[in-house]
Amino acid sequence: MEKNAAKKQGRRTIAAALLSFEAAMVLALGGFLVVKSFTSTLEAPGALIGEVLFALAGGLGLLAAAHGFRTNRNYGRAPAVLANLIALGVAYFQMGAHLWIIAIPLALLALVTLIVALSVIPE
Secondary structure, three states: OHHHHHHHHHHHHHHHHHHHHHHHHHHHHHHHHHHHHOOOOOHHHHHHHHHHHHHHHHHHHHHHHHHHHHHHOOOOOHHHHHHHHHHHHHHHHHHOOOOOHHHHHHHHHHHHHHHHHHOOOOO
């Protein structure tokens, strides 16, 4: 039984690390949008504010999900699964636009994180 507990803890650690990485990427994207807004002409400032706020909320949500996995709680599992299903949908549309350099890494990261998050079965 201890071996299963050790495997589950290992998967929790991997899930937390992947979610933290995803959170850093989403927050970096939001930061990029802020910096880019200072160096270009804004056509729709309301849309930019919304995108930055959603990037901030998404990044903080992913950090909260990672914290849930680190502390052996189950509250991070559902948001992690939902966020990565959304990321898979985004990757699908990126593939449709032939943006392979974005779509393939995004799809791989989302798929691996999704599988690891689903493999941690609550007791």
